Amino acid sequence: MNYRHKKFSRRELIKFMAFGATTPFIWGLTNKTEAAKASKAQVKYQDEPKGNEKCSNCIHFIPGETQDANGECKVVQGSVSPQGWCTAFAPES
Template structure:
């Protein structure tokens, strides 16, 4: 008697696994590169003062610090960001 419940590995199935095994590391490398590439403060004309009512703490790109007054981060600009700062990437929440 043979056991038909065991899955058979066909060439097609093996090729799919191989393609997936190659694709996942490449995708991971590309995604890390996209997240790692931020613009410099100089290129984004970043400054520590607001531009009128426009300031980092009410920008969609701002990543808040531990407290409202603490420096945070930015999805676009590299480095530490002052909540009262401003740059040309400002996008109102």
């Protein structure tokens, strides 16, 4: 039999279909990190603290290069002020 006319066996066809069905699912899981972040409007972000609650005291805050520099948040998109606050605030233990 010529290699151009070789047919897939049933087992090969099932493997190919299973791989094709799981690939989009796996690809979707790997691209969820950025999609999980909320916009500043969704969490009512503000640049001022709310009492003693401020971003620099939150478990989600990733500090900037200096103590006063803006940092990042694990929950909120974009840069955030260490003096800021949002509804996702969770105090450090």
